[in-house]
Amino acid sequence: PVNEVYFGFELVKKYNDKLWVHADTLSDFAKSFILPKAEEPPFTPFEFNRRPSQKIVVGNLDVGGDAVPRVELEVKASLSNVEKVRDEIIFSAKPFLRDGAKSEFTSITTDCIDDVKAIQAALNEKFVAPILSVSVSQMLTAKALVNSVDKIRLNIKRGDVPFEKEGLQHLVGRAAIEFSFVKTDETDTAIAEILTRLAEKCRAVGLERAMFSIQAKDIIYPYRRLAQAFKKAQITFPIVLRYDARHVQPTNNPHAKIPDSTIDASTLCTVAVQLGTLLCDGIGDAVALCSNLLRGDELNLVYNILQATRYRMTKTEFISCPSCGRTLFDLEEVTAKIKARTAHLKGLKIGIMGCIVNGPGEMADADFGYVGTGVGEISLYVGKEVVERHIPEAEAVDRLVELIKRHGKWQEPEASLAEETQS
Numbered sequence: 568p569v570n571e572v573y574f575g576f577e578l579v580k581k582y583n584d585k586l587w588v589h590a591d592t593l594s595d596f597a598k599s600f601i602l603p604k605a606e607e608p609p610f611t612p613f614e615f616n617r618r619p620s621q622k623i624v625v626g627n628l629d630v631g632g633d634a635v636p637r638v639e640l641e642v643k644a645s646l647s648n649v650e651k652v653r654d655e656i657i658f659s660a661k662p663f664l665r666d667g668a669k670s671e672f673t674s675i676t677t678d679c680i681d682d683v684k685a686i687q688a689a690l691n692e693k694f695v696a697p698i699l700s701v702s703v704s705q706m707l708t709a710k711a712l713v714n715s716v717d718k719i720r721l722n723i724k725r726g727d728v729p730f731e732k733e734g735l736q737h738l739v740g741r742a743a744i745e746f747s748f749v750k751t752d753e754t755d756t757a758i759a760e761i762l763t764r765l766a767e768k769c770r771a772v773g774l775e776r777a778m779f780s781i782q783a784k785d786i787i788y789p790y791r792r793l794a795q796a797f798k799k800a801q802i803t804f805p806i807v808l809r810y811d812a813r814h815v816q817p818t819n820n821p822h823a824k825i826p827d828s829t830i831d832a833s834t835l836c837t838v839a840v841q842l843g844t845l846l847c848d849g850i851g852d853a854v855a856l857c858s859n860l861l862r863g864d865e866l867n868l869v870y871n872i873l874q875a876t877r878y879r880m881t882k883t884e885f886i887s888c889p890s891c892g893r894t895l896f897d898l899e900e901v902t903a904k905i906k907a908r909t910a911h912l913k914g915l916k917i918g919i920m921g922c923i924v925n926g927p928g929e930m931a932d933a934d935f936g937y938v939g940t941g942v943g944e945i946s947l948y949v950g951k952e953v954v955e956r957h958i959p960e961a962e963a964v965d966r967l968v969e970l971i972k973r974h975g976k977w978q979e980p981e982a983s984l985a986e987e988t989q990s
């Protein structure tokens with residue numbers, strides 16, 4: 568709990584910052600001007616439903632439909648240093664051992680065709696062909712690259728949206744096209760209307776491998792508005808959640824830092840709130856993050872958000888209670904012991920609860936549970952059902968492992984490592 572306090576403060580601050588209008592202090596007359604009329608949201612707030620989208624192929628990967636949300640990260644090195652860019656792309660596209668996290672699309676930003684050619688040649692020399700996403704601002708560059716790369720992000724601003732049929736037809740080719748609206752002072756509704764019109768044009772000219780995104784400081788409301796407009800117009804193109812966190816000021820509180828990483832509470836909370844909220848709404852077929860974090864931290868953060876929102880279970884999930892006066896064993900020590908034995912079991916959820924009073928309720932979502940039921944006594948759960956009662960604490964971790972094995976969910980650590988390396 569001591570470590571969680573700072574993150575709690577950060578979350579509350581983010582919420583309070585948004586309350587620039589205190590609705591409860593306004594008269595009904597004032598509210599009618601300031602507060603927008605409630606409309607049907609593009610998601611059901613009481614249950615999870617992923618926004619239905621059509622599956623398209625980008626490089627050799629599916630995006631949209633029932634495919635897991637894909638991950639895209641931006642190259643940080645200067646494009647003038649081709650070798651550094653090449654090495655960064657190779658590093659990002661290589662799965663991290665243990666949880667297999669990797670950047671499935673790696674993005675470079677340039678309108679210079681020669682830059683792209685130089686980087687592709689450098690990658691060819693190393694016999695690697697990651698899925699390159701080229702971010703361009705000019706239609707001419709997009710047209711020139713459409714048959715030589717797998718993905719193009721066309722950054723568009725109000726006034727330069729390519730609505731003409733002829734222009735869009737030139738974008739039908741090898742590359743999937745992400746139309747990315749750069750928000751300035753437009754309303755969220757205006758952006759949603761522009762992108763809906765553009766999506767309808769894409770459909771009309773047969774540009775089927777299109778995706779849509781918005782670039783803004785606060786992406787939650789514009790994306791919700793977009794999903795709502797797409798739903799109304801029955802548009803099912805995939806939506807890319809794109810977030811640039813480079814503006815986030817790290818907190819100067821030394822306690823609000825995660826040891827051995829560049830992630831601080833402010834960056835973690837901002838990115839988690841922006842991307843996580845939309846993923847929980849069911850919106851997002853790909854997640855693209857740009858930040859000042861080190862590449863490994865960036866990958867970890869994105870995968871943790873995808874894991875927490877239950878889209879991509881890349882590692883074991885431990886759901887432990889914060890501990891309190893009722894806790895019947897040393898929660899930190901036991902959690903560490905269980906982690907040491909089971910952290911390689913991809914996708915499994917294990918609940919570790921200090922007592923029987925609240926524990927089973929708090930871990931209702933877990934596959935297996937370890938719950939204190941008396942001094943030195945543990946009960947084990949499979950889902951919500953108790954399967955072993957009051958076993959001695961000294962044997963409990965071994966018995967939990969046996970239980971996982973009996974239910975066919977066990978993998979030897981070496982086997983799971985080999986599987987990760989291949990995937």
Ligand code: SF4
Nearest residue numbers: 888891894921922926
């Ligand atoms: S599960 Fe029990 S021990 Fe853990 S915090 Fe809740 S009440 Fe306390």
